[in-house]
Every structure is written in C-alpha cells, then in structure tokens.
Amino acid sequence: MTNDQYILGIETSCDETAAAVIKNGTEVVANVVASQIESHKRFGGVVPEIASRHHVEQMTVVLEETLAQANLDMEQIEAITVTEGPGLVGALLVGVNAAKALAFANSKPLVGVHHIAGHIYANRLSKEFSFPVLALVVSGGHTELILMREHGSYEIIGETRDDAAGEAYDKVARTLQLPYPGGPQIDQLAAEGKDNLQFPRAWLEEGSYDFSFSGLKSAVINKLHNAQQRGEEFKREDVAASFQASVVEVLATKTYRAAKEYNVNQVIVAGGVAANKGLRSELERQFSDQSIELLIPALHLCTDNAAMIAAAGSVAYNQGHRAGWDLNANPSLDLEAFGARKK
Ligand code: KG4
Ligand code: ZN
Secondary structure, three states: OOOOOEEEEEEOOOOEEEEEEEEOOOEEEEEEEEEOHHHHHOOOOOOHHHHHHHHHHHHHHHHHHHHHHHOOOHHHOOEEEEEEEOOOHHHHHHHHHHHHHHHHHHOOOEEEEEHHHHHHHHHHHOOOOOOOEEEEEEOOOOEEEEEEOOOOOOEEEEEEOOOOHHHHHHHHHHHOOOOOOHHHHHHHHHOOOOOOOOOOOOOOOOOOOOEOOHHHHHHHHHHHHHHHHHOOOOOHHHHHHHHHHHHHHHHHHHHHHHHHHOOOOEEEEEOHHHHOHHHHHHHHHHOOOOOOEEEOOOHHHHOOOOHHHHHHHHHHHHOOOOOOOOOOOOOOOOHHHHHHOOO
C-alpha cells in the first residue's frame, strides 16, 4: 500500500483533446494529447463546431490510452480534475461531461480547473514553486502578469487591453499568408530576418503592467499595404523579425520590472507563446543576472495538455475545492475568483 496520490486531468477547452495522470502533484505518469490542428488548418483557425465534434470522437480513446500508459485503473485515481473554463463552450462541455460521468460512475471527487491556472502549473511539473512567484501567461486567448503569493492564489497585476500575444501572432501570420497556427511559423521566419522595420512598442502609461498588441498588428498590416501600393518588396523574414522583436521586448521588459517591484523569487512563463524562441532568449537575457530564477516549461508542456490541468487541479483538490454534479462549462471563468473559491 502506497500513499501516492494519482490525479486524473482532462482538457478540451480548444482544439486539443487531452487527458493525463500525475503523481503527488508534480510527476507526469501519462500525458496524451490528440491534436486537431490538421482539421482546422484549411479554415485558417479553430472552428468551434468541428472542435466539439472531434472532442466527442476522441475523448474515450484518449482516456483509455491515458490509463493504459499510466498502468492504472480508475480505482487507483484519487480525484478527477477538468478544465471548466475559459475556452469554447461546446468544446469545454465535452470534457466536463466526460469528467462528471467518470467521477459519478467511479464515486470519485470532481474538481473544476481554470485553464490559465493549468498553464501556470505546467511549470510545477519541472520545478517546485518558490513564492512569491510572478507568472507571465502568453497564449492564444490571454496575456497576463499574475502574482502568486501562495499555491492556488492568483492576483492579476497586468493584462492585455486588446489582442492576446498569440492572437497577434496568428493575425500577423494570416496577413503574411502563413498557415494556422501562425505563431510557430513567425518564430521560424523571425530567426532568418532582421529587426529593421521600426515597429512601435506599446509601453502604455508609466508603471503600467498592461499590454496592447492591436496597434502593432495594425502597424504591420499598414506597412504591408503601403509597400504593396508602392510596389515595394519586403522580406517576410524581416516583417516577422521586426514584429517579434516588438512583442518580445515589451513582454520581457514588463515582466522584469514587475518581478523586481514585487520582489519575487521566481518568474514562470506559461501558455503557447512561451514556446517562442525569441521570447525565451530575451527573457533569459534580461534575467541573466540570476537574482531571480526564471522557469520556462518544456515545449510540449507550453501548449494545451491535461498534465497541467491535473497539476493545478491537484493543488485545488488538496486545498479542498470540490465541484458538484451541477459543474458546467464556463467560457468566461475568472482566474482570481477561481483561486478564491472554497469548498
Ligand atoms: O496556450 P495555447 O496552446 O492555447 C490557448 O490556450 O490559447 O496557445 C496557442 C497560441 C497560438 O496563438 C499560437 O500561435 C501560439 O500560442 N504559439 C506561438 C508559438 N507556438 C505557439 N506563438 C509564437 N511563437 C511560437 N513558437
Ligand atoms: Zn491554453
């Protein structure tokens, strides 16, 4: 008889159907992700109805494979955690209903998890947190600086006023006629180009930790249109490099300033855009004095997965969070309110 705690996680908020089992909050035992990117590519973005249908088709297979990989049966799982929101409502519902059915059939506790808490906790799968922690969350739907003074507590100190960083990447990529999702494509092109187009940096008011990317996106689009009208040519590589330099400089600089102001022990980076090579190296450069520890998750844990949901879920579970059988998908779930929840 061991006292190990196995937590199952389920994630279906967007276009990945995922399930995972983690042990004692920090160790990945099985992590299965069925991506739908190929199905959405030809539409240039995620089509919600297609996403829901794929989740329905994949959910059972993914769950079975996860338990097989973990070499565990449901008896040995202590709790079931699932992304409750934010995300696409029809997509979220598939995971929430699967989690409810599993929990009900096996008499297991059920815990709803905030998707962004999951992205943050992906980092705890490689290193224990040392509070206070500052998290830079950069994904397709979110750009936030979040201060954590203890496990499960989230204080938003800065956020985007318009587009999310990933959204800006995807929109600029579309303008450059690159396939979906555009972030990795721009990242790749940027490595071959020069930051020579002088795109603006949106610093906003003095002392603000908020972000804004819509002005930059418009500047890129305008530059391309003007060039087209004048018959000038631009290297796509230079557009990508100049756009990326602007995004990355603002993200890394604001993160560094906030980390110093709040005197944190660790900075963690989370979300799909944390996979960006330019962002990773600029953060490493700014934090190179090593007074503050910088954690960036392994690439496969940056994008949507269920190990991160189980990691955030196990903290919530051990703090006493429980969902009832009325658990519902909540496409606009609030992170601070999620952290403040009691049993
Ligand atoms: O966190 P995520 O997998 O899904 C959401 O919760 O939104 O993030 C997806 C976003 C997309 O916008 C994608 O273009 C972006 O992350 N992304 C990247 C890179 N890899 C993924 N953006 C820039 N550079 C990358 N290497
Ligand atoms: Zn995500």
